Each structure stands twice: as C-alpha cells, then as structure tokens.
Amino acid sequence: MFDRCDEATLQVVSSSIAAARGLGHNYFGTEHLLYGLAKHRNLLPARVGSMLPAADVVESTIISIIGRPVRGDAEALRTVGIDLEEVRSAVRRTFGDEAIARLARRKSHQRWQPWRRSTGRCTSLLAQNLTMAPRLKQAFEIAHRHAERGAQRRIDPACLLLGIVEVQDALANHLLRDNGVDPDNIRNVLVRL
Amino acid sequence: MQELDQLNEAVDSHDPSLGLSAVAALRDLVEELEELHVDNARDLGWSWQQIAESLGVTRQSVHKKHHVRRGLRRR
Numbered sequence: 001m002f003d004r005c006d007e008a009t010l011q012v013v014s015s016s017i018a019a020a021r022g023l024g025h026n027y028f029g030t031e032h033l034l035y036g037l038a039k040h041r042n043l044l045p046a047r048v049g050s051m052l053p054a055a056d057v058v059e060s061t062i063i064s065i066i067g068r069p070v071r072g073d074a075e076a077l078r079t080v081g082i083d084l085e086e087v088r089s090a091v092r093r094t095f096g097d098e099a100i101a102r103l104a105r106r107k108s109h110q111r112w113q114p115w116r117r118s119t120g121r122c123t124s125l126l127a128q129n130l131t132m133a134p135r136l137k138q139a140f141e142i143a144h145r146h147a148e149r150g151a152q153r154r155i156d157p158a159c160l161l162l163g164i165v166e167v168q169d170a171l172a173n174h175l176l177r178d179n180g181v182d183p184d185n186i187r188n189v190l191v192r193l
Numbered sequence: 194m195q196e197l198d199q200l201n202e203a204v205d206s207h208d209p210s211l212g213l214s215a216v217a218a219l220r221d222l223v224e225e226l227e228e229l230h231v232d233n234a235r236d237l238g239w240s241w242q243q244i245a246e247s248l249g250v251t252r253q254s255v256h257k258k259h260h261v262r263r264g265l266r267r268r
Contacts, residue, residue: 073218080215087222095229103225106262125221 004144006154008043012036020130023062024072029133030164030172031062037164043157048189053179061175073125088126103127135170139163162190231259 016036104127143163
C-alpha cells in the first residue's frame with residue numbers, strides 16, 4: 001500500500017504512525033493520519049492546508065474522543081522494574097532490526113497456548129506493531145483511485161486527504177466537524193484543484 | 194488534593210489488575226525473547242539438546258514448542 005505513495009505522503013504517514021505510538025494506541029487510523037496531515041500542512045495545496053485545524057488541536061481532540069489506553073504493557077512492566085524501551089534497544093543491538101520486524105510479522109500457529117492472544121494474530125511487545133484500521137485502508141484505496149486519474153499516478157498528500165474525507169464515518173471526519181470544519185468543504189476544494 | 198494522592202497510592206500498590214497485567218506483559222516478553230534466542234541458537238547450528246540444557250527444560254519440550262514455528266518462518 002505504501003509503495004504507491006510519494007515522498008511527501010510517506011513523510012506524513014511516518015509522523016502519523018509516530019503519533020499513534022505516542023498516544024499509546026495499538027492501531028493506525030484516519031485520525032492519526034489527519035494529525036500527520038495537519039502537522040505537515042505545507043505539503044498540501046495552500047488553500048486546503050489552511051482549512052485544517054492545528055496539529056495539537058487534532059491531537060487533543062483524539063485524546064478527548066478515544067482517550068489514552070488505561071494502562072499499556074510498557075507501563076505495567078515499569079511497575080515491576082522493567083524498562084521495555086531498554087529491552088527493545090538491547091534486542092535491536094543483538095539481533096538487528098530484521099529480527100524485530102520478523103516478530104511483527106509472526107503469525108499465531110498454536111492458538112491454545114495461553115501467551116498467544118485470542119485474536120489469532122500475535123501482538124508483539126518488542127515490535128509494537130500497529131494494526132491498520134479498516135477505514136484507513138478504505139481511505140488509502142480511494143486515494144489510490146484518485147491518484148490513478150492524475151498524471152503522477154502516485155498518492156500525494158492531497159489525494160490522501162481526499163481519500164479520508166470521502167470515507168463516510170471515518171473518525172477523522174467527526175474530528176474535523178468537532179473543530180468546526182466541514183469535510184465536504186475540503187472535498188469540494190480538493191476536487192476543483 | 195492530598196487525599197486524592199493517598200487514594201491513588203493505595204490503589205496503585207494493591208491493585209490486582211495492575212499486578213496481573215504486569216505478569217501478563219512479562220510473560221509475553223519472555224516468550225518473545227525466547228523465540229529470538231532459540232532462533233539465534235538454531236541459526237548458529239545448536240542442537241535442540243544444547244538449547245534445552247541452557248533453557249533448563251527437556252529437549253522434547255523445546256522442540257515441540259519451537260520447531261513448528263521455525264518451519265513456518267522458513268516457508
């Protein structure tokens with residue numbers, strides 16, 4: 001999915017992922033992407049960029065809607081004196097980034113084992129892998145369709161924003177409305193560009 | 194305000210949910226580290242017997258636990 005994005009979009013995506021991690025969320029959703037777009041509004045066409053709420057406003061709205069998770073694994077481990085970040089960097093030093101990436105990809109093959117999570121897929125404390133929210137996938141698909149029509153055929157930040165505002169009940173759109181921005185207005189401006 | 198702090202402390206120190214989730218997280222972490230180290234040992238050509246001795250378990254149990262997963266990884 002990300003191989004269809006251009007440089008600017010990848011920049012937006014990586015800071016959105018960082019934001020999702022920073023909030024302690026275990027998924028990556030349209031609201032995080034909206035934060036990334038608001039933060040890098042200079043990568044959007046100026047007329048649309050100025051319509052988005054400020055990045056820290058987006059962040060505080062996300063916290064007010066979803067909240068931080070009550071207690072993450074990292075915090076639980078800290079109570080018994082283990083710094084997960086420390087363990088992670090030690091593992092990275094010993095086995096390299098590839099080993100960590102492999103932990104993120106691993107599948108559950110022995111579901112009856114108690115340490116496997118019941119969802120059938122393994123989460124990894126060390127890799128901290130995020131799952132992609134379904135509406136985010138949808139947004140990317142729509143963005144890709146729009147990008148196909150353009151000359152560059154790659155998803156630029158404007159296509160991505162268009163993808164988000166066209167997913168009807170994406171949390172990002174609730175978030176925009178909460179901040180007094182109508183997603184349809186953004187859509188109209190983007191389509192006319 | 195002070196009362197609130199005291200309440201927080203009382204909750205934190207004896208809260209089973211915190212202790213239990215710490216145990217669950219520890220268990221997850223141990224399993225991940227075990228996978229990494231077993232993989233590393235096998236890649237270095239260690240036998241299941243050698244790995245089992247270092248882990249302090251039987252050869253059968255370490256083999257049962259890891260060989261299927263390693264097979265999946267290679268595929």
